[in-house]
Amino acid sequence: MDLFVIPLLKILIVLNATLVGVTYMVLLERKVIAWAQSRLGPMRVGPYGILQPIADAVKLMLKEDITPARADRWVFTAAPIIAMVPALIVYAVIPFGDKATLFGREITLYITDINVGLLYIVSVASVGVYGIILAGYASNSKYPLLASLRASAQLISYEVAVTLTLVSVILVAGSLSMVQIVRAQESAGWWFVFVQPLAFAIFFIGGLAETNRAPFDMPEAEQELTGGFHTEYSGMRFALFFLAEYANMIVVSSVATTLFLGGWLRPFPGVSALSFLDIIPGWTWFLVKSFVFLYIFIWVRATLPRYRYDQLMRIGWKVLIPLAIVNLVVTGIIKVMLL
């Protein structure tokens, strides 16, 4: 029972919650951007358009699924799956909360806690790049190929900076396990965003670039590359790419919440005067923090214009990576001096 049924139930719940969350992220994005531009956004399907994601899902499933005649069939079919799966299996190690008692049974609010949790997230995310590269290659068409080359160059560049910031967080926390990192923040008495502000800033910018979000949405710059790497995709396969992008956004915000914003901890866990806030369960804090992060993602998209490609590469290699290295070295020195 404890070995199979409960983990399976948790996986089912997390998977479904993620997929529903992803579809409603799309609606939220359309609404927020519409408000930012003095429009109403989707209003027709259901009150205030809240049934729009369901209508979209039905439409995408019923649409004809076209494979271009000269495409590389196998790879063309595999690419959206390769993009989607890593975005979902990352949730296995994200701690949504500490423990909860449900029907007299104590349940941990994460699927598993492996002691290389953070490394697992980074390595699984690095496999997700294949979805984009292969989509561009298999389409056998010039715009998707250009877009996928751009995308993979961008992802590889920013992965370096992001991973370096993660290393400095690991140094401070002294563990690779996601749960242990939150506990380290609990015993330190403050969130790591106050200890590692620079790492947080680099992680945020790198996160925007790694999820191909504005102002770094170069791979799908529609003015230059029509639809980007998924130009030739239609129907449900296109939907998979779309879902993977939003699932990745949720992953980035959950990781940021866990590493920098104290995961399930209340604000200022070291200040006992605020302990009345403990009435609110930990998973609520986690969801609120992640939501704020996701909202900022959309806000940034509505506000900032897109960077040029060479500017993007320059920021990545000449600003973010050196800053991340300096941050790592300084963190290491301070850590050794204090011990």
Add this chain to the structure above:
Amino acid sequence: MGEAIAFYTLSFFILVFAVLVVTTKDTVHSVLFLVLDFLFVAALYALLGAPFLAAIQVLVYAGGIVVLYLFVVMLVNLKRPPEAHEDPHRRTRFGYALSVAVLVELGVVAAYSHAIPAPVLAGARSVIPVSGNTEEVGWLLYTSYLIPFEIASMLLLVAMIGAIVLAKREL
């Protein structure tokens, strides 16, 4: 029992994908089989109780190096008919000799590691004052294997500088 089944299934797939890597005509497909191969090797590490190695295997090989392979393959566009790949000067005999040499070497390593009694390995393990896969790897790298580790780092640094010098001829 379950472990043995998992081990032989994984090994079977590793060998099948390895053969497919060298026999597939399409270069991109060949690179993709290489990725699958690396992922199965990572699963093997996880089975052996080395999660750190498994994660690094995926991160560095499957997610890092092969992406660059794929990049190069896509940029040079090897979509010529298979005949164009036939090289009359291919040294088939040299290839066979090299394979046999590697096989013999592997056999020797396997025989040698069989010869070490299990208590010695267990004793070596008890010297490590830290627990946890990641901590153990780190400890060994900075104590018993410090010099090989530093030499490997040096080699990587030299390769990096070499790449920069080659790419930027006028510095």
